[in-house]
Amino acid sequence: MSNPEDRQYLIDFSSVRGGDIVQEIHRAIALVSPDRPTAQLFTGHVGSGKSTELLRLKASLEQARFHVVYFQSDQDLEMGNVEVTNVLMAITRRVSQSLEDIGIRLRPSYFQRLLQDLAQVFQHPIDLSEVSFSVGMASVTAEARESPERLSQLQQYLEPRTRSIIDAINTELLQPATERLAIQGKRGLAVIVDNLDRMDTLRRNGNRLQSEYLFVGRGEQLKGLACHVVYTIPLELVFSDELPQLINRFGNRPQVLPMxxxxxxxxxxxxxxxxxxxxxxxxxxxxxxxxxxxxxxxxxxxxxxxxxxxxxxxxxxxxxxxxxxxxxxxxxxxxxxxxxxxxxxxxxxxxxxxxxxxxxxxxxxxxxxxxxxxxxxxxxxxxxxxxxxxxxxxxxxxxxxxxxxxxxxxxxxxxxxxxxxxxx
Structure with a gap:
């Protein structure tokens, strides 16, 4: 943790947990593959200290000169109805907001047009000349969460555009951001998506658990971003029959934080x-x-x-x-x-x-x-x-x-x- 006051409360339990998971994730990003995007999975019991460990990871990556965007996804997503496009748009908004906070203001044209289209769908005009992209995206997201009907509208609009959304995130946001960050002396960009493990345990799409659908069925898309990403996942996936497919999708086993x-x-x-x-x-x-x-x-x-x-x-x-x-x-x-x-x-x-x-x-x-x-x-x-x-x-x-x-x-x-x- 970067705040000295917070560090006073931090106890390192790695010696009794079978190893230092944070160090392993850090090494995968900063030492093994600093210039090639990675997607890693992290899980454990709710309340076991995952967020504390992820904040420790954030601090260690920042010390290694990475720009790190950490956010709690349940502040952006409706956990009973999570689609891959919702996750991608949340990442887009949070990365944009974080970059704006350090003076990197990108205006990706694809998302400018997308926001205008969504504003028309919701009949909620957004003047992007007056607000930043991240603020405009936050407005659309907040409106979609107000009702299941609005959320369904958003998902139906975004789903057929998934491939183009990923391409635009990479070419208009992540790659330019990485170049601008390099000028500031940063080695790369890492995103930590916390609290996705809190998604509801629902069955959908052929009786699959929502988590299996998202991380196994749509895993290739979640790992398709041009930056380092760490996703929290529900613990149930580690004990799912689809674990081998999950490992195959992401190329590594989920890291499990035990008691x-x-x-x-x-x-x-x-x-x-x-x-x-x-x-x-x-x-x-x-x-x-x-x-x-x-x-x-x-x-x-x-x-x-x-x-x-x-x-x-x-x-x-x-x-x-x-x-x-x-x-x-x-x-x-x-x-x-x-x-x-x-x-x-x-x-x-x-x-x-x-x-x-x-x-x-x-x-x-x-x-x-x-x-x-x-x-x-x-x-x-x-x-x-x-x-x-x-x-x-x-x-x-x-x-x-x-x-x-x-x-x-x-x-x-x-x-x-x-x-x-x-x-x-």
């Missing part, structure tokens, strides 16, 4: 993961302190170290879970957080989650945990999307474990016996 392990596959406490999670929790209170001094101040935030460890373990190494549990404690009392307060928050989390799981899902959960892997079908995708099941990775293998909070439910205890709790 931070709090125990190993045998159920023994994993101290390296726990140590880093302690630092993540304490950094919220003492961002300016070095790691050892943070630990010396633990009782300013938690009743004792055991209470902090309880928080770290029950989170399952899921970033958002850990922060949500801490927030739940803060709603109940000021620090120092007592063990009783934390246990009350955990019980609420446990009961809320357990109420959503049916008998079939419990059976699948126990089978997946016993095998340490999942099958490629919709039932297991539900377990992963719902955060009932977490993926962990080590340098030598990966495995799946049940969300620790579910191990404390009466149902789990009944099905497996009290000795299966696994709480360190």
């Amino acid at each position: 931070v392990p709090v125990q190993n596959q045998a159920g023994d406490r994993y101290e390296p993961g726990m140590a880093l999670l302690r630092q993540m929790a304490l950094a919220r209170a003492f961002p300016e302190l070095p790691p050892v001094e943070r630990l010396n101040r633990v009782e300013a935030v938690f009743e004792d170290l055991a209470t902090l460890d309880r928080l770290c373990y029950i989170s399952g190494g899921h970033m958002r879970n850990l922060m949500r549990l801490m927030y739940g404690c803060l709603l109940k009392q000021d620090p120092t957080f007592s063990r009783d307060t934390l246990e009350s928050v955990i019980r609420n989390e446990r009961d809320d989650l357990a109420s959503l799981i049916d008998d079939q899902e419990w059976r699948l959960l126990l089978e997946a945990a016993a095998r340490g892997r999942v099958q490629s079908d919709e039932d297991y995708n539900v377990l992963l999307r719902s955060l009932y099941l977490f993926e962990y990775r080590a340098p030598e293998r990966r495995w799946f474990g049940i969300n620790p909070v579910l191990k404390e439910t009466e149902t789990y205890q009944r099905l497996t016996g009290p000795s299966s709790n696994g709480d360190p």
Whole structure:
């Protein structure tokens, strides 16, 4: 992260996640193929810290003298209805806006005409002499998102023009931008499209998942841009029967960000993961302190170290879970957080989650945990999307474990016996 204040909160978990995914993506762009466009895929559980890692990638690429455009796609797209042209137009707008911010003002003639045509379709005049291209595009996008009918109109207009849109993006925007950036000393242009993993799980176009349709069926078009692009994708694609086609389309495997392990596959406490999670929790209170001094101040935030460890373990190494549990404690009392307060928050989390799981899902959960892997079908995708099941990775293998909070439910205890709790 480029902001020094933000870096104070950043904990590097790569040592317990089986490798540094950000470094691998960085190397593919900056070292292996700096002058040849790349398209890479990045995924993981919702809330696992993907955006933080992507912002770290942005900072590292900027240090390597790339101009990086990072944006959260759910601010531009309707996640229940995503077409390839919607993604391409969002990239076009965001790149144009970013270039305008640094004084590179391009006026691609194809998109000038396209915007005028769309303004007529929507009966919403746009005077491009008065506004920048990115502002005009934002106006059209916002209007399309106001109703399903308007969005359908936009998609029907753009779809038959997909090939010409890609050609225009490359010849009238990306290639001229790269040349102008080179004059400013930049090595190239990279676009990071975050939050595409949040698209709705819908079936369309021959019973394909929306994500399969977009990234497998239309993958050649998504990778056809004349710059480096990193797309986030739904985790379900990694377990889809269409994974081989996805790899073939993009020429590389999706990079998966796993959870931070709090125990190993045998159920023994994993101290390296726990140590880093302690630092993540304490950094919220003492961002300016070095790691050892943070630990010396633990009782300013938690009743004792055991209470902090309880928080770290029950989170399952899921970033958002850990922060949500801490927030739940803060709603109940000021620090120092007592063990009783934390246990009350955990019980609420446990009961809320357990109420959503049916008998079939419990059976699948126990089978997946016993095998340490999942099958490629919709039932297991539900377990992963719902955060009932977490993926962990080590340098030598990966495995799946049940969300620790579910191990404390009466149902789990009944099905497996009290000795299966696994709480360190």
